[in-house]
Amino acid sequence: MNVLLVTTCWWPAFARLAQLLMETGCGVAVLCPPGHPARMLPGVTVFEQRPFSPLRALSRAILRFDPVFIIPGDERASHHMHRLHGHGSTRERELIEHSIGAPESYSDTVSRIGLLARARRLLISIPAGQAITGEGELAAWIAAMPAPSVLKLDGSWGGMGVIIVATRQAAFTAYRRLRRQTSAGRAVFRMIVNRDAYWLADCLRGRPTEVSVQSFIQGLPSDLSMFCWKGEVLAAVMGEAVISLGATRPTSIIRLINRPDMMDTARRLAGEMRLTGFYGLDFIIEAVTDRAYLLEMNPRPTSLTNIRMQPGRDLPGALATALSGTPCPPPTRLPEGTLVAYFPLAWQDGHPDATHPQAHLDVPWNEPALMAEMLQQRWPERQLLARLEQACRRAARSIARLPARFNRALRRS
Template sequence: MRPRILLVALADWFGPTRLPRALREAGFEVGVLADPDGLLAQSSHIEYRFALSAGLVRLGVLRPVLRTILEFQPRIVVPCDEAAVHLLQNLANAWDGARGPGGQLRVPMPPLVREILLRSLGEARSFAARSSRPLARKLAATLGIAAPPSAPVPYLQVAEAFARDHGWPVVLTREGRTGGDRVRVCADQAELHAAYSDLTQPEDVPHWLGRAVRYPLWSVLTGFHLAGDLTRPLQDGPLLAIEAHVPGRPATYTVVAYDGRALAGIAAVAEVVHPPGTGASTVVRLVNDRTMADTSRKLVGRLGFTGFGGIDFVRDEASNKLWFLKFNARPTPLSHLGRLAGGDLCTALLAAVTNAFPVPQRATKETTVALFPQDWMRDPNAANRGADHVDLPVDDDRLFNRLKAMLPRTA
């Protein structure tokens, strides 16, 4: 019997959409718990489909999540976005029942569900560090890993003081977002004020107003809205952070791990990013990079991490110094490219969960990859992507057509 794996998605993000095929080809039985109309659910390589409403989960309706894990009994559960990471971590920590902000009653956690989640996520004591840039930086420092100076930002004056002390430019970041939408590079005080406003108002003000309305409703509808919002970090602390800007080329290491042991990884540097400066990579170069691999292995070990993850770096090309930026406790858009890079991440995970002999990893043959739909969002009509490999899901018409529908329309 093939081991079962369950992918959980609360955000409509293209990053994990290619993972079901790679997992199925590796030998997993693939289940997906997500919105049936969402991007991840469009893959034709899913064998078990379970419907989920992200909106109801944020209101505290957890029964579909708990029931699916209990009945499907996957060997491992994989959160596919930031909200899913927080949800599964909070459920794994809910020893006396699950309840988040706004919750009226604790939802009992079946012991088997908690056992599956703890096995799937790894060391629970490191959950907070995985989701917080400042905490991850502190952990990296204990391992001798270089990271730019940084600080949490509870209010604007803290960011202004940091910029005075460290000089311009500075980088303002927002937890809980993905890609360039969470990062702003600020060259002066005016840009810092604009970035602070941009990264706080769109979510915090409506969220505060929404809570003023929803909390009384939760009190009235206790029998339905039970647990509150478990898709947000429960630890105290500001969602904004500021750091010194370090020049260089963005780089990433996509890793799969089991119980703190890095099994396989893909090192890549960005050739093209969109939007320029702080955006997500659209064309990457897969490389052999011992420093990135060793650094990532140390971080995975200290975190006791299990699952698919990604570690963000910046490499100063003048000095060749590698700076650690962030740990992402979820699959990255490169997770399915293992075979192209020299080692299949999904096959390595299968070997770990079944106690099989690990599959040897080949040295990466340097190659460039144009990512779909990322590079098509940058330029839908480019005649030449400037890459050796164009990563189109041509074998999956339903997913391919849905992703094409996201591209900007051209005249």
Template sequence: MRTKILLVTTVNWPSAARLAGAFANLGAMVEAVFPRGHVLRLCRYLSKAYRYRPLDGAASLSEAIVAAKPDRVIPCDDRALSLLLSLSEFSPLLETSLGPRGAYEVLTARAPSIAAAREIGVCAPLTLAVESRATLRDALYEVGLPCVMKADGSWGGGGVKFVSSFGEATRAYDELEGPPNRLRSLARAMMRGDAHFLLEARNPLPSRVNVQALVPGKPATSVFAAREGQVLAALHMDVLSWSGDTGPASLMARVDDPVMQIACEKIAKRFALNGLIGLDFMRDAQGAPHLIEVNPRATQICHLALNADLPAALLGALARDPVTTGRQIALFPQLLSAGILPHTIYQDIPYDDPAVLAEVAGALLPEAEALCEIGEFLRPDYAPPIHRKSA
């Protein structure tokens, strides 16, 4: 019997469509719950779609789970993870898919997750939760300046400030901690067509702010698939280029790093994790990786088949053929603004899902629209090839 995967996403990131393709190519039945207008609506790999309602998020996820009866649910963003964890009626499914609920009370909070990692011997910078504006000076004294300030509940590079003085830290704290302005939230809801901002306008809540010792260096990242606390497969990458100061990576280089591998194994074992997990690091001047953040959900590179295949490992299937034997990988859609790239860099463009490609790339990739006109891709009975490694 085919494994049924239910992808859960509340943010219009194309990585969810890439993950759908990866699981479908491995023989899984893939269904998804997502908001109106999400690029997943065009994904050729979905067997069924369910509507996510931002103003009634938990209920819409519950309805999708009841209807889909999945073997695993996979959150593709932090909000989706938070909503899933609120559905206590599905505890057995969530534990099979994610791990113990109690683990995520730690993993979804920045300071406790890093503290737990340090306790089990993972190299990570001191990270403290700031209880109030009055305790900010004490926290800064412990971690030192310059440092990084981060708000819980933020993602995609948002909610992060680099500060080098107490004055900067105070201003950053006020900005990160303060509840969103109601009028600004309403304006964002209208301009972006995202009803989540209506929730912020209706019930603006403060955020927990954390301070983290600064690790000068360059970012790196790991992703792994786990079952019952054991790492089944992992990928480790150095980040060569990214958007803004803290935005998503656009160019990565695959690395073999035993320290990052051990960190994955320790985190997975400590929290008895299941599913797909991401870890973010900073690599210092000596090349040592320091864990700076845990992302306990699927990230933008989980679909890639390289020297490891995370979706295959999670399904217990034979790995797909690697998409490239090269080290450097340009990520979609960020690569669209990178100009002409050397042929030695693998460009991770979803040519296999032309409607998704055309929606995201638009005029930046003229061949995308041409692919949509190829009848074979649009046939209802079209079955994508499954690439296997020989035994």
């Protein structure tokens, strides 16, 4: 049961998934960039990712490792698998379809607007939204819809391409900022400072990007992570946010929940799109009505994927069972209502058991080298120029706060 994990970024949760899959009995290889935490796992086979020839790197990993299943770890990796399906060998196309499902659904799994259009046809609750191709369309949206709104950049992740805006000026500023994120100048900057060449490769390849806008819904962010097999949801885990790193940033501590409406949405989408593999659904539970609104789909595992509950709520175990035909019981059973502190995200807000002594700590205790690597800054942020840039930013913020501090000191005197 060889499983190939493919990623172009440095998320530690993906390394944790690799460890969990090895515990279920899968042979694991990772196609990843230098400095990825998964490289610290003993027994994992590592293949080098190539920013400017990703399809060749993926084909080479498939040929050498001979996997029976491939898992994309980020939206860009999903896009690479879609492209290889269109240009690869018969063996590669069959393997990709076996791993991520029906080809006719690929475009909608990576397009927020395409996904929500499908959801609308299935009568799933979604916020109002549309694609924005220019500032004229944005101006028309602002004139017609009540504030605030949420601008989103397709192909982004971790909250980097999501901005909440409350005024017309803020909307235009945010739109221009999102467009700059995909500019060649920004991509060159990332390659030089962070040694991250993937954004420049995207620019040179002309990978399409899309900015969309949605109505803002006041409520509680919640997530559902699922493993699907030929359009059927075999396992799903749901959680609601308890502590997040910011309004549009990842959640660090969640509470395990079970909502039939979220599960119904997952089943309808999986059946309609004939999904196979790991997917995450982002919801907002409206404060006034308690209705679950679908916001977007992540065509990859999320942090919630790594939380192994009982059968039917154990995603790594569901994959191992689907591949082997043998039940794979989870090592622990977590009841609904349990607080879970994601590792290492929860540590960024301070040690979680100082605030939540009852929280389950999602920590790979039996892999100390992996733990140590996951606790460090991401590899791109550890580069010399990146550290210098961070120091300059901190100094600039401190200088900008000096007048306010001076005024407070004068008032106290």
